[in-house]
Amino acid sequence: MTAKLLPRRSSAAHLAAISLDPDNGVPLYRQLYFAIREAILSGRLASGARLPATRSLAQDLGLSRNTVVSAYEQLLAEGYLDGRIGAGSYVSAVLPEALLNARQATARRHAVNRSGQPSLSARGAALAALHEAGGRTPQPFSPGLPELATFPFDDWARLLARRWRNPPRSFLVGGDPSGYRPLREALAQYLGAARAVSCDPDQILIVSGAQQAVDLAARALLEPGDAVWMEEPGYGGANGALIAAGAVPVPVPVDDEGMVVAQGRDMAPAARMAFVSPSHQYPLGVTMTLRRRLELLDWARSANAFILEDDYDSEYRYAGRPLAAMQGLDEDGRILYVGSFSKVMFPGLRIGYIVVPKPLVPAFRAIRTLLDSHPSSLPQAALADFIADGYLTAHIRRMRALYAARQAVMLAAFPPGLLDLAPHDTGMHLVGPLPDDCDDVMVSQRIAAAGIVAPPLSTYYRGAPHRRGLLLGYAGVTAPEIRTGVGRIAEVLAGI
Amino acid sequence: MTAKLLPRRSSAAHLAAISLDPDNGVPLYRQLYFAIREAILSGRLASGARLPATRSLAQDLGLSRNTVVSAYEQLLAEGYLDGRIGAGSYVSAVLPEALLNARQATARRHAVNRSGQPSLSARGAALAALHEAGGRTPQPFSPGLPELATFPFDDWARLLARRWRNPPRSFLVGGDPSGYRPLREALAQYLGAARAVSCDPDQILIVSGAQQAVDLAARALLEPGDAVWMEEPGYGGANGALIAAGAVPVPVPVDDEGMVVAQGRDMAPAARMAFVSPSHQYPLGVTMTLRRRLELLDWARSANAFILEDDYDSEYRYAGRPLAAMQGLDEDGRILYVGSFSKVMFPGLRIGYIVVPKPLVPAFRAIRTLLDSHPSSLPQAALADFIADGYLTAHIRRMRALYAARQAVMLAAFPPGLLDLAPHDTGMHLVGPLPDDCDDVMVSQRIAAAGIVAPPLSTYYRGAPHRRGLLLGYAGVTAPEIRTGVGRIAEVLAGI
Numbered sequence: 001m002t003a004k005l006l007p008r009r010s011s012a013a014h015l016a017a018i019s020l021d022p023d024n025g026v027p028l029y030r031q032l033y034f035a036i037r038e039a040i041l042s043g044r045l046a047s048g049a050r051l052p053a054t055r056s057l058a059q060d061l062g063l064s065r066n067t068v069v070s071a072y073e074q075l076l077a078e079g080y081l082d083g084r085i086g087a088g089s090y091v092s093a094v095l096p097e098a099l100l101n102a103r104q105a106t107a108r109r110h111a112v113n114r115s116g117q118p119s120l121s122a123r124g125a126a127l128a129a130l131h132e133a134g135g136r137t138p139q140p141f142s143p144g145l146p147e148l149a150t151f152p153f154d155d156w157a158r159l160l161a162r163r164w165r166n167p168p169r170s171f172l173v174g175g176d177p178s179g180y181r182p183l184r185e186a187l188a189q190y191l192g193a194a195r196a197v198s199c200d201p202d203q204i205l206i207v208s209g210a211q212q213a214v215d216l217a218a219r220a221l222l223e224p225g226d227a228v229w230m231e232e233p234g235y236g237g238a239n240g241a242l243i244a245a246g247a248v249p250v251p252v253p254v255d256d257e258g259m260v261v262a263q264g265r266d267m268a269p270a271a272r273m274a275f276v277s278p279s280h281q282y283p284l285g286v287t288m289t290l291r292r293r294l295e296l297l298d299w300a301r302s303a304n305a306f307i308l309e310d311d312y313d314s315e316y317r318y319a320g321r322p323l324a325a326m327q328g329l330d331e332d333g334r335i336l337y338v339g340s341f342s343k344v345m346f347p348g349l350r351i352g353y354i355v356v357p358k359p360l361v362p363a364f365r366a367i368r369t370l371l372d373s374h375p376s377s378l379p380q381a382a383l384a385d386f387i388a389d390g391y392l393t394a395h396i397r398r399m400r401a402l403y404a405a406r407q408a409v410m411l412a413a414f415p416p417g418l419l420d421l422a423p424h425d426t427g428m429h430l431v432g433p434l435p436d437d438c439d440d441v442m443v444s445q446r447i448a449a450a451g452i453v454a455p456p457l458s459t460y461y462r463g464a465p466h467r468r469g470l471l472l473g474y475a476g477v478t479a480p481e482i483r484t485g486v487g488r489i490a491e492v493l494a495g496i
Numbered sequence: 497m498t499a500k501l502l503p504r505r506s507s508a509a510h511l512a513a514i515s516l517d518p519d520n521g522v523p524l525y526r527q528l529y530f531a532i533r534e535a536i537l538s539g540r541l542a543s544g545a546r547l548p549a550t551r552s553l554a555q556d557l558g559l560s561r562n563t564v565v566s567a568y569e570q571l572l573a574e575g576y577l578d579g580r581i582g583a584g585s586y587v588s589a590v591l592p593e594a595l596l597n598a599r600q601a602t603a604r605r606h607a608v609n610r611s612g613q614p615s616l617s618a619r620g621a622a623l624a625a626l627h628e629a630g631g632r633t634p635q636p637f638s639p640g641l642p643e644l645a646t647f648p649f650d651d652w653a654r655l656l657a658r659r660w661r662n663p664p665r666s667f668l669v670g671g672d673p674s675g676y677r678p679l680r681e682a683l684a685q686y687l688g689a690a691r692a693v694s695c696d697p698d699q700i701l702i703v704s705g706a707q708q709a710v711d712l713a714a715r716a717l718l719e720p721g722d723a724v725w726m727e728e729p730g731y732g733g734a735n736g737a738l739i740a741a742g743a744v745p746v747p748v749p750v751d752d753e754g755m756v757v758a759q760g761r762d763m764a765p766a767a768r769m770a771f772v773s774p775s776h777q778y779p780l781g782v783t784m785t786l787r788r789r790l791e792l793l794d795w796a797r798s799a800n801a802f803i804l805e806d807d808y809d810s811e812y813r814y815a816g817r818p819l820a821a822m823q824g825l826d827e828d829g830r831i832l833y834v835g836s837f838s839k840v841m842f843p844g845l846r847i848g849y850i851v852v853p854k855p856l857v858p859a860f861r862a863i864r865t866l867l868d869s870h871p872s873s874l875p876q877a878a879l880a881d882f883i884a885d886g887y888l889t890a891h892i893r894r895m896r897a898l899y900a901a902r903q904a905v906m907l908a909a910f911p912p913g914l915l916d917l918a919p920h921d922t923g924m925h926l927v928g929p930l931p932d933d934c935d936d937v938m939v940s941q942r943i944a945a946a947g948i949v950a951p952p953l954s955t956y957y958r959g960a961p962h963r964r965g966l967l968l969g970y971a972g973v974t975a976p977e978i979r980t981g982v983g984r985i986a987e988v989l990a991g992i
Contacts, residue, residue: 026688026689041825074816074817074820077815077816077817077819078819079786092786094785095787117829118801118802118829118830120717120859121716121717121718123715124717124718124859124863127715127716127859127862127863128716128859131862131865131866148669153660153661153662153663154661157661160657161657164652165649165653166649171844172644172843172844173641173644173842174842174843174844175844193522208704208872211867212868215867215868219623220616221616221617221620222619222620224619224742237866240865240866243866244715244866289590290575290588290591304614306614319573320569320570321573323573324570324574332614333613333614346668346669347668348669348874349670349872349873349874350670350873350874351872359614359615360614362624363623363624366624366625366626366627367620367623369736370623370626370627370736371707371708371740372705372707372708372711373704373846375846376845376846377845378844378846378874
């Protein structure tokens with residue numbers, strides 16, 4: 001309270017110099033509050049200094065007295081001032097002047113020297129570097145993007161409004177960490193019938209998507225540093241979520257039968273988990289053969305490891321019925337089954353689920369509670385209705401026919417010999433192979449310059465890419481758009 | 497393909513013994529498929545065995561031939577059978593018999609010996625033990641539960657339906673990892689006006705609640721093992737999220753001025769973060785004094801640490817205007833401001849936000865993308881409307897008056913001398929102190945047996961509790977319910 005670093009003027013002189021702007025949208029009392037606060041924090045108004053009477057400051061600044069009173073009241077309430085309105089207000093004597101000076105000093109130091117600036121941890125920096133924050137481009141031929149225009153939004157909006165006009169108290173409190181039970185019941189029935197997943201509703205946790213499912217599984221089942229077999233090439237989202245949870249992905253090659261289990265055994269025999277998409281490998285589209293499924297299960301048993309089965313788009317099977325999920329082969333609680341509504345409804349919904357072996361359910365519920373309490377109740381009841389009332393299967397049936405037709409359009413649109421596209425009986429995208437010496441990243445960039453999205457296959461590899469090519473999503477693209485887009489790709493490819 | 501472990505019967509004899517149930521809801525072809533699949537997987541039908549012709553199996557089982565054909569087709573598609581319908585189908589010769597036998601062996605081993613059972617990692621077990629998966633009890637006097645009955649659900653349902661009847665493509669694709677921009681714009685304006693938080697919309701990330709905000713901040717800013725100052729007593733949710741992200745919480749005592757910074761300096765001078773609720777400390781209700789705020793900032797500068805400011809319910813201030821958030825005092829990007837809509841709307845919504853210093857925004861966006869891509873677009877547009885059209889501030893204004901009245905009812909309802917409840921000018925709960933030698937857990941259990949929730953203060957301590965008492969939420973409880981509830985508590989307390 002003694003030596004002052006800054007020259008002193010009377011508080012009245014300081015405050016009379018304040019300039020307020022009646023037109024900037026911030027109430028005047030608030031502008032005055034901020035101005036006085038800053039004068040105190042910066043040390044220009046010293047501890048113990050007496051503030052002018054409200055009436056005289058109002059006069060000096062051309063304000064109503066009420067405005068000044070409101071500002072003083074707020075400053076008193078927040079501890080910047082002591083005293084009482086009308087009986088003299090003082091800059092708080094308990095403000096630690098050393099701290100105010102330190103604040104000045106910090107500001108000065110930062111002007112000269114950027115060291116000691118607050119920054120990311122090494123972990124944070126490594127994670128931030130893994131993935132560019134993008135957001136999906138809703139352009140042809142962005143893979144994984146479903147048809148959006150013909151989704152039954154009237155029905156969806158009606159179901160939402162019906163549930164929210166008069167919501168039960170339980171929706172508002174939103175307590176169950178596994179999610180809304182009727183949704184889990186509808187989902188268990190759907191998964192049993194459509195995917196041969198054997199589970200009861202208690203085994204399901206509703207999550208925000210496959211990545212949260214991976215995050216949850218990793219934190220429950222892995223120690224930091226544990227190895228996880230990942231498909232190579234594979235899904236970057238799972239890779240990132242695993243790394244963010246401290247796991248170490250091991251890229252195990254995929255051949256025409258799916259993940260090559262023998263190579264996984266060589267590369268990391270003691271891995272604690274394998275992440276696979278057996279129904280329709282992402283991005284190559286391979287269906288894992290029964291032989292490989294049994295081999296993978298055999299390894300998991302011998303290594304006491306878990307299998308995370310990502311079943312992201314196998315509802316879209318165009319020849320015969322969908323193949324059974326691997327989860328149904330599980331006998332001793334090693335397979336966790338992950339799915340989402342991003343492909344069968346729309347990605348912006350952000351609802352996924354994980355089916356967990358029974359003995360693990362209590363722990364998954366507890367850990368989920370730690371991470372984000374419980375899923376939002378907002379979509380869950382409407383979604384339960386959407387499934388239980390048959391809207392979902394009807395929509396999937398329509399989309400299956402539509403996507404099959406679109407795939408045929410895409411196959412027919414490519415001039416012979418340009419990209420060796422083969423028909424595929426599952427999924428929402430095709431992979432057009434390019435020669436091994438072709439720089440698919442460069443090709444993809446040229447195609448992007450023509451307004452078309454076709455991600456390069458090589459970027460789905462963590463290690464050196466074994467194959468080159470372009471991913472071409474056709475599900476969300478109309479037939480005319482497909483023909484136009486293919487035409488542009490053909491032009492680009494012809495020019496290379 | 498040679499020695500068989502199991503006695504062999506002809507495949508026809510095996511399959512003729514299958515029993516199907518036409519009334520169990522699963523289509524017959526599917527029941528047959530599962531039965532044959534299980535016979536193959538269990539080794540009862542050996543590799544290479546010829547299956548009976550569809551017509552003769554249909555006759556044996558009393559099924560239509562189409563049913564058998566469908567089952568065979570699915571088994572062929574999934575690789576259990578080789579051959580062609582009508583030309584002889586065989587159990588796949590490529591099925592690795594060793595694996596099928598291993599499957600049997602595993603099943604046998606598990607029957608005898610539970611070792612090698614798949615189980616949680618040590619990390620997972622520790623996390624699962626931290627917190628019981630509960631879910632909030634919507635009963636008097638559950639703290640933090642807002643008034644739910646008078647929320648404007650008609651308006652909310654109308655806003656939701658309006659946005660979802662004809663959603664723009666961007667909602668469906670849902671790409672921005674920070675959340676819907678108009679929501680962030682509405683929120684930045686609201687936070688500036690209501691909480692003196694200075695930020696622009698780019699600094700805001702929409703998250704699923706305070707816990708996800710803590711998780712994100714911890715992974716971006718902390719190394720595993722870094723110490724974090726936590727208020728003692730404090731918010732268990734943040735504590736759990738920090739531990740789940742590998743941080744080590746250090747419980748720093750709270751006195752009448754808020755967190756005791758000097759003790760934090762003694763206990764963990766090199767901590768990398770402090771988690772505080774300066775506007776209204778949870779659970780004690782203290783407002784952190786300006787002096788302490790400046791001390792905390794000073795420590796953060798000297799330790800190059802971050803401050804996570806949790807501002808969970810300070811909209812509900814009954815005397816004067818809400819106090820300014822600490823974030824507005826930040827000069828060099830050390831304060832991250834966390835809030836949610838759980839208290840001003842309803843907890844089931846699960847929408848929160850974190851305001852991040854500008855230099856950290858790109859990294860937070862990238863790490864958020866790794867964890868769960870982006871927030872659901874479902875509530876965001878309706879919520880942006882709800883804020884921008886003035887519904888939120890109107891609701892908060894009504895609730896402020898209602899909660900002030902309910903607090904007064906609660907204070908008046910307690911017989912003098914029973915619990916020394918003091919009026920409080922902020923928040924949604926009061927703390928009723930109990931003597932230091934009183935077992936508040938036992939008291940709380942007895943009250944719970946009378947149907948009333950009043951969590952014991954001691955359970956909010958990580959270490960030995962310094963104070964005992966009961967938390968009494970009054971915001972979500974009507975005046976008659978308050979009187980009844982207080983009456984029951986009085987009876988229990990009188991009997992102790």
